[in-house]
Amino acid sequence: MKDKDMTAMAATLGDIATAYSVIRGIPDGRRYAGWDDTAKKLLSMKKLSASTYVHAVDQLQSELVKTRKLMSAASKILWFHSKSPVKIFDKRAADALDFKNGSYLDYCGRWSSEFKQSEEAILRAIEKLIQHIDCTTIPPAGRDEFYDVVNQKWFAERVFDKYLWEKGGK
Numbered sequence: 001m002k003d004k005d006m007t008a009m010a011a012t013l014g015d016i017a018t019a020y021s022v023i024r025g026i027p028d029g030r031r032y033a034g035w036d037d038t039a040k041k042l043l044s045m046k047k048l049s050a051s052t053y054v055h056a057v058d059q060l061q062s063e064l065v066k067t068r069k070l071m072s073a074a075s076k077i078l079w080f081h082s083k084s085p086v087k088i089f090d091k092r093a094a095d096a097l098d099f100k101n102g103s104y105l106d107y108c109g110r111w112s113s114e115f116k117q118s119e120e121a122i123l124r125a126i127e128k129l130i131q132h133i134d135c136t137t138i139p140p141a142g143r144d145e146f147y148d149v150v151n152q153k154w155f156a157e158r159v160f161d162k163y164l165w166e167k168g169g170k
Helices: 006-019 035-044 053-064 071-082 091-096 104-131 140-150 153-168
Strands: none
Touching: 006 035, 006 071, 035 053, 035 071, 053 071, 053 104, 071 104, 091 153, 104 140, 104 153
16 A cells, blocks of 8 residues: 555545445545545554554544444554554454454454464464465466465464454354
8 A cells, every 4th residue: 555645545545445345334435535634644654563553443433434433444444554463343253253342452352362262273274275386376476475475474364354254244
């Protein structure tokens, strides 16, 4: 996201909100008047850390729309900004975690606790994926990028997010 100018970033935010099905909570959707301000803020923001991301999500959700909470939209947008350590809040993931209500900080605590229990299995699955790369459609020219991506912490966290999303949809 950081390599975009403000206009391109604002358009990308609408695309992210649409792709992650949170656009319906944002007044005027893609035409939301606040996309430029949000883009400007994101472009000036440093990568979030373990000590800053919860506050950033809380702040962004209150800035997106003053009249309702948009924790899901804020967490998804900020995940694209910084990836790890941001935890994506999603109703289906919350259902999978049996998280009924509470703050984003509470959700992150539950998410992190469950992730720790699954992390070793996820890392083993990623290692098997790496070992069987010849069974994929990833061309040899793209394999360095593949190795770079799958060996980052955010990738394992995103695998867990997808697991929660599937589990919460049942």
